[in-house]
Amino acid sequence: MATYAYQCADCGPFEVRRPIGTAEPRAECAGCGAPAPRVFTPPLLARTPPAKARALRAQEASAHEPRVVDGVPPAERRPAPPPDPRWAGLPRP
Ligand SMILES: [Zn+2]
Numbered sequence: 537m538a539t540y541a542y543q544c545a546d547c548g549p550f551e552v553r554r555p556i557g558t559a560e561p562r563a564e565c566a567g568c569g570a571p572a573p574r575v576f577t578p579p580l581l582a583r584t585p586p587a588k589a590r591a592l593r594a595q596e597a598s599a600h601e602p603r604v605v606d607g608v609p610p611a612e613r614r615p616a617p618p619p620d621p622r623w624a625g626l627p628r629p
Contacts, residue, residue, distance in 0.1 A: 537553050537554065537555060537556070538553070538554065538555070538556045538559070539551050539552070539553050540552050540553075540554060540559040540563070540574060541574065541575045541576070541577050542562075542563045542565070542572040542573065542574050542575060543572055543573060543575045544565040544567065544568065544570060544572040545570070545572070546565075546567070546568050546570065547565050547567035547568055547572075549575070550565060550566060550567070550572070559574060560574070561573065561574055562574065
């Protein structure tokens with residue numbers, strides 16, 4: 537299945553899922569029923585989230601040239617949670 541994009545003049549863009557190679561040059565708009573022309577979009581390039589794109593670039597770069605570091609990265613310390621007032625009533629050791 538593939539997702540094909542169409543542009544209705546009144547309702548705006550919409551997508552239709554069909555088997556690959558079966559896209560019609562026009563599709564019926566689900567909102568108003570008017571025939572809408574197909575628009576062409578780059579496949580999956582515009583929909584890649586920025587964080588995923590960064591991860592993919594880093595993965596590709598490290599496959600050919602691993603990143604070299606000078607030392608062990610510092611450990612991340614979580615801040616202590618705020619004290620719970622109910623702890624004051626607990627017995628002390
Ligand atoms: Zn429409």
